[in-house]
Amino acid sequence: MATVYAVGVGPGDPELLTRKAERILRQADVILAPVSVPGDASVAHETVREFVDETRQELIIHQFPMTSDKSRLIPAWQEAAALIADRVASGKDVAFITIGDPLLYSTFIYLLRIFRENYPQIAIEIIPGISSINTAAAVAEVPLAEAEEKMVVIPATAGIESITKALEAYETVVLLKVKPMYADILELLRQTGRTKSACFVERVGSARQKVLTDISDMAAHTPDYLSLMIIRQA
């Protein structure tokens, strides 16, 4: 039975793909890779390039605009779901590739809902991936949680008030999507005395990986979209 596979490809290092992800990518008839800006390289596709044979497999680079505007996002999700459903109807296995894990702040979550509502007959299998959080903790040698500790993951775009409350309530706070809030977060670290217990990790698992633990190095840096922070209790 033709199947849609949601394949987590990890943070960007091809060696951080699971064996199952690699097998499915080699076998799939169609690979669908998301990109946010037309013409840009898809990080997910770059990560799996060596496992895909474009002479034998169809590669679709599909644009999902980076916006919270549902009137632009919903048509992009529906279009992707229709493209995939069309391939599945002709008996093809489709792998939708996603950075990190498919169920952690991923476009696939929206697609899954559309499939369940509009294409309930389609078989779906989700292959978990190594998330940016796990990889960042590993390269920075920072424990995420131990013993009775609690950890929380927050998109920094939730706002500085949410981050402040989280710092009070959890031993570990992981902030994703830090770019738009970067200056405010650094200021909060100074105000709360956390400058020595935070680390900034960008493009983890890639040749452009950067790990910063010194607040003045962080202040001198301009982050890109693929960056996160792990803040431990002081």
Ligand SMILES: C[S@@+](CC[C@H](N)C(=O)[O-])C[C@H]1O[C@@H](n2cnc3c(N)ncnc32)[C@H](O)[C@@H]1O
């Ligand atoms: C839409 S979320 C995707 C998370 C992804 N599904 C995962 O499991 O890691 C995008 C955010 O994840 C983080 N991220 C993803 N890949 C990253 C990487 N290679 N290095 C650092 N942060 C990354 C950044 O905070 C980025 O803004």
